[in-house]
Amino acid sequence: MAVDLHLHSNVSDGTDPPAVLMELAARAGVTVAALADHDTLDGLEEAAGAAERLGIRLIPAVELSVDHEGSKMHMLVYFTEPGPGPLQDRLAALLQGREERNTLMVDKLNALGFEITIEEVERQANGPSVGRPHIADALIERGYFSHRNEAFADLLRDGGAAYLPRTRLTAEEAITLARSANQVPVVAHAKTIPVPDGGYRALFEDLATIGLGGIEAYHSMHEPELRDHLAELAHSLGLAATGGSDFHGIGKRDYKIATGTGDLRIPDWVVDDLDAQRS
Ligand code: AMP
Ligand code: ZN
Ligand code: FE
Ligand code: FE
Secondary structure (H helix, E strand, C coil): CEEEEEECCCCCCCCCCHHHHHHHHHHCCEEEEEEEEECCCCCHHHHHHHHHHHCCEEEEEEEEEEEECCEEEEEEEECCCCCCCHHHHHHHHHHHHHHHHHHHHHHHHHHCCCCCCHHHHHHCCCCCCCCHHHHHHHHHHCCCCCCHHHHHHHHHCCCCCCCCCCCCEEHHHHHHHHHCCCCEEEECCHHHCCCCCCCHHHHHHHHHHHCCCEEEEEECCCCHHHHHHHHHHHHHCCCEEEEECCEECECCCCCECCCECCCCCCCCHHHHHHHCCCC
16 A cells, blocks of 8 residues: 655646556555646546546645745645636636746747747647646657756756746745635645755744645655654644655656655555645
């Protein structure tokens, strides 16, 4: 038995369709899974049908990129049922921001001598959440690179020659919208947040007062010591400790479902932690 509360399908920038993703999860022994595509809930219906057939409990989720006091972080929001809702309604604006930014990034790439079109970029995606990974795929299709990582390193990374920022919510907005609909906001892969040495406590104390529900402690990118530290920190603040691989199919080929880069062990109790955050 295994759990994995952070999976991406090709409705955003993973490479497997939602139903296939659930089959892969079942094969990995996963009994509780969360689909957390970037900025969109469009994969949830297909995933739910497959999960039911496979005997998996699917927790619907979404992953947002948010700003907080000058730094960027990713926020997972759990229990995002499809259909209208305060957060759901904001996703449309985020997708619109992506469209505008993609067009401008293609212009930048054209000016740099890379011959790709916005149509080619959009064709790489299976849904509305189109972004840098799909721009990378279009560049690969044209023969400029052989893997997404290379395109990011050369051009697309934050601050890279073709990079442009996009519309984002603040952490406070995301937390407030989520909590207003009994959804649970959780900070993803804290390792990517620039904090002063050992400074996670101050950050999470601050976010907990706004309504944060949890910290993703067990993530492919976290060393075992960091996982334990973040889980303890979460519990000391009355927050859930959660975990997920951040599986993207071959888009991030080192991250496997449930086991991450090999030694990830996500305790089953993270599901109880998460459930306990709902009222
Ligand atoms: P965007 O949301 O369009 O700004 O694209 C950011 C997404 O690109 C992240 O959420 C990751 O899933 C993905 N990403 C970031 N760095 C890399 C990389 N080096 N290789 C592949 N995918 C990446
Ligand atoms: Zn992604
Ligand atoms: Fe993320
Ligand atoms: Fe992710």
